[in-house]
Amino acid sequence: MxxxxxxxxxxxxxxxxxxxxxxxxxxxxxxxxxxxxxxxxxxxxxxxxxxxxxxxxxxxxxxxxxxxxxxxxxxxxxxxxxxxxxxxxxxxxxxxxxxxxxxxxxxxxxxxxxxxxxxxxxxxxxxxxxxxxxxxxxxxxxxxxxxxxxxxxxxxxxxxxxxxxxxxxxxxxxxxxxAAGAQPPAAITPQELNEGWILLFDGATLFGWQAVPAGAWQVSESALHAAPAEKAFLRSTSQFGDFALKLRYLAGPQTDAAVVARLASQSLPPDPSKCYMVRLGTPDRPPEGSLLGRKEARALPARAGWRTLELCFQGGRVGVALDGQQVLDYADPQPVRRGHVAIVCSKGSLKVAEIKLKPLSMKNLFNGKDLSGWKTYPELKTIATVTPEGWLRLQNGKGQLETEGQWSDFTLQLEVFVNGQGLNSGVFFRSIPGEIWNGYESQIHNGYRDGDRTKPVDCGTGGIFRRQNARRVVPDDRQWFWKTIHADGPHMAVWVNGYQVSDWTDTRPPDENPRRGRRLKAGTIILQGHDPKTDLFFRNIRIAELPLQ
Structure with a gap:
C-alpha cells in the first residue's frame, strides 16, 4: 500500500x-x-x-x-x-x-x-x-x-x-x-514479558480468582475494590512456588489488610504461621510491609494516595519493598514452599490494581545451539531444526519433539512464532513418554470467528484442548508471542502475552492416560507437528518445577 x-x-x-x-x-x-x-x-x-x-x-x-x-x-x-x-x-x-x-x-x-x-x-x-x-x-x-x-x-x-x-x-x-471485541484494559510491557511477568488481575474481571464470601470484591475503574462489613478474602486459583509479585494499592482510613503468599488451599482465614502475610493499611503499628507474626518492617513516613508494593519469595527468603524502598528482608528457617496468592481486607476499604507475578528459579530447556535434552522421532514426518538465529523450528507433520525430562507441577514459559495463516499446533504436558500426543494440550491456533477474538477457532491459543476454550485469542499469526503454562495438581492455567486465557481444574477420575482421566504423574513436554503445513518457531523455552509442600 x-x-x-x-x-x-x-x-x-x-x-x-x-x-x-x-x-x-x-x-x-x-x-x-x-x-x-x-x-x-x-x-x-x-x-x-x-x-x-x-x-x-x-x-x-x-x-x-x-x-x-x-x-x-x-x-x-x-x-x-x-x-x-x-x-x-x-x-x-x-x-x-x-x-x-x-x-x-x-x-x-x-x-x-x-x-x-x-x-x-x-x-x-x-x-x-x-x-x-x-x-x-x-x-x-x-x-x-x-x-x-x-x-x-x-x-x-x-x-x-x-x-x-x-x-x-x-x-x-x-x-x-x-471491531475485535471488547479489549482487556490491563497492560504489560514488552520488557516485562521478556522478563517473565504475567498479569494475575486482568483489570476487568475476577477471572483466575476466588472471592470469599462471594461478592465481597468488585471490579471498578480497572481495580479490585473491597469495603467489607466483615472480612473479605480474594484468593488466586493457581498456586505458586518461587516468585516476585508487584501491585499498586490504595488503602482508606483505618484500613487493616494484607497480601498473603504461599497460602494453603483450605487455609481461610489465613494462619500467619503457615503462610506469609504482608501488612497493608493506615494504622502505624505494625508498619506497612511487615510480615505478620514474623518480623516488623522498617517504618516509612506516612503517605497518602496510591502506593506500590513489591514482594519476592525465593526458597526461604522474603523481601518487601514499598514505593521502591526495601523495608524488610527475612530468612525463614522452616519456609512454606508453595501456595496461593491472596488479598485480605478485615476492615476499612482497599483498592488493588496492576497485580503482576514473575515466576523465579526458571531453567532453560533449549540452549539455542542444538537439540540437547530433546528427543526426535525420525520415523515421523515432523522435522526439528535450529536456525542461525538460535530458534527452534518445527516443520511438517504429523510428528513431535519431546523433552527428555519430566515434570508434574511446573510453570513453563516460551515464545512462539506461527509462520503461516491459521496453522494448528500445541504444547503437550504431563505426556506419557514415547507416546504420540498423549498428554494435556495447550492449543496453538490464532484463528477466531466473525472478527471477534472471544470466539476462537479450534479451542484458540492458550485453551486446554477438548477441555476449555481460550476465553480470548490474544496473538496474531506471524508475530512473536509469549505463552505461560502453569500446572499445579489438577489445576491448569495458561497466559498468552501475560493475559490469562484459561483456568481449568480436572475433576475427572484419576487415570494414567490423560485422555481418559486426571493424570497428576510427571510427564514430558511435547511440541506438536500437527500436519504438513506446520511451520513454527520457538525460543526462550524455560521451566520451573513447583517445590513440594
Whole structure:
C-alpha cells in the first residue's frame, strides 16, 4: 500500500472527523466535487489495497491525491504537499516519524509515546508496511510482518485524552477497537514479558480468582475494590512456588489488610504461621510491609494516595519493598514452599490494581545451539531444526519433539512464532513418554470467528484442548508471542502475552492416560507437528518445577 494513502486518509480524519471522510468525485472536472468515502463505491484501482481490518471496518477507498492538511500545524511537516509519492514527515515527541505511524505515535496519545505491541493482550489492527524487526528473516518466501497497533491504544484512558484534544477523531478510534471485541484494559510491557511477568488481575474481571464470601470484591475503574462489613478474602486459583509479585494499592482510613503468599488451599482465614502475610493499611503499628507474626518492617513516613508494593519469595527468603524502598528482608528457617496468592481486607476499604507475578528459579530447556535434552522421532514426518538465529523450528507433520525430562507441577514459559495463516499446533504436558500426543494440550491456533477474538477457532491459543476454550485469542499469526503454562495438581492455567486465557481444574477420575482421566504423574513436554503445513518457531523455552509442600 502506498504510504500516501496513510497520510491522505489521516488528513481527512483529522480535518473533518468521522464519519465525514471525503474523497474527490472522479467524474467531476478537476475533482472539485467532494462526497463522503463511505457513500462512494470503491475505486477499482484502490481495491487491491483493502487488505486489512481497518480497511474493511471503514469501507474506505481513499484517492491517492490530497492537498495540504493540518499536520504541519501540529507536527512541523517538512513537506507540506502529500502527493502520491511524497508523504510528509512529522516531528512529534519521539522525533521524526512518517505516515500514519507518526500520527499515532506522536499525536493521538496527546504527547505520550505509543503503546508497544505486547502492552495489551488485545486484538490489533494491521497497518502496513513496517516489517517487524523480530520476525524471522530467512524464510524461503518472506512474509512482511505488518505493523501492529494494540486496539487498547484506541480505548480507555487514551480515548478520553483524544476526546479532550482531538475532537471527533476519538469516535473513529472507538470504532476500530470495537471491531475485535471488547479489549482487556490491563497492560504489560514488552520488557516485562521478556522478563517473565504475567498479569494475575486482568483489570476487568475476577477471572483466575476466588472471592470469599462471594461478592465481597468488585471490579471498578480497572481495580479490585473491597469495603467489607466483615472480612473479605480474594484468593488466586493457581498456586505458586518461587516468585516476585508487584501491585499498586490504595488503602482508606483505618484500613487493616494484607497480601498473603504461599497460602494453603483450605487455609481461610489465613494462619500467619503457615503462610506469609504482608501488612497493608493506615494504622502505624505494625508498619506497612511487615510480615505478620514474623518480623516488623522498617517504618516509612506516612503517605497518602496510591502506593506500590513489591514482594519476592525465593526458597526461604522474603523481601518487601514499598514505593521502591526495601523495608524488610527475612530468612525463614522452616519456609512454606508453595501456595496461593491472596488479598485480605478485615476492615476499612482497599483498592488493588496492576497485580503482576514473575515466576523465579526458571531453567532453560533449549540452549539455542542444538537439540540437547530433546528427543526426535525420525520415523515421523515432523522435522526439528535450529536456525542461525538460535530458534527452534518445527516443520511438517504429523510428528513431535519431546523433552527428555519430566515434570508434574511446573510453570513453563516460551515464545512462539506461527509462520503461516491459521496453522494448528500445541504444547503437550504431563505426556506419557514415547507416546504420540498423549498428554494435556495447550492449543496453538490464532484463528477466531466473525472478527471477534472471544470466539476462537479450534479451542484458540492458550485453551486446554477438548477441555476449555481460550476465553480470548490474544496473538496474531506471524508475530512473536509469549505463552505461560502453569500446572499445579489438577489445576491448569495458561497466559498468552501475560493475559490469562484459561483456568481449568480436572475433576475427572484419576487415570494414567490423560485422555481418559486426571493424570497428576510427571510427564514430558511435547511440541506438536500437527500436519504438513506446520511451520513454527520457538525460543526462550524455560521451566520451573513447583517445590513440594
Amino acid at each position: 502506498p504510504r500516501a494513502w496513510h497520510g491522505n486518509m489521516m488528513q481527512r480524519w483529522w480535518r473533518w472527523g468521522w464519519p465525514h471522510i471525503w474523497r474527490r468525485q472522479p467524474s467531476s472536472p478537476g475533482g472539485t466535487f467532494l462526497r463522503p468515502i463511505d457513500a462512494a463505491p470503491a475505486a477499482p484501482h484502490n481495491r487491491r489495497h483493502a487488505r486489512t481490518a481497518i480497511h474493511h471496518t471503514l469501507a474506505a477507498r481513499a484517492d491517492r491525491r490530497a492537498g495540504r492538511g493540518l499536520f504541519h500545524r501540529q507536527f512541523g511537516c517538512t513537506r507540506s504537499w502529500m502527493g502520491p509519492r511524497r508523504v510528509g514527515r512529522f516531528r512529534g515527541p519521539r522525533g521524526r516519524h512518517d505516515g500514519v505511524r507518526g500520527l499515532v505515535r506522536a499525536g493521538l496519545a496527546g504527547g505520550r509515546s505509543h503503546l508497544p505491541l505486547a502492552q495489551t493482550a488485545a486484538g490489533r489492527f494491521a497497518i502496513p508496511p513496517a516489517r517487524d524487526s523480530h520476525a524471522p528473516t530467512h524464510f524461503t518466501k518472506p512474509s512482511p510482518a505488518p505493523m501492529r497497533y494494540p486496539a487498547a491504544f484506541f480505548g480507555g484512558a487514551h480515548v478520553r485524552i483524544i476526546a479532550q484534544r482531538r475532537g471527533m477523531c476519538c469516535l473513529l478510534m472507538l470504532g476500530l477497537a470495537g
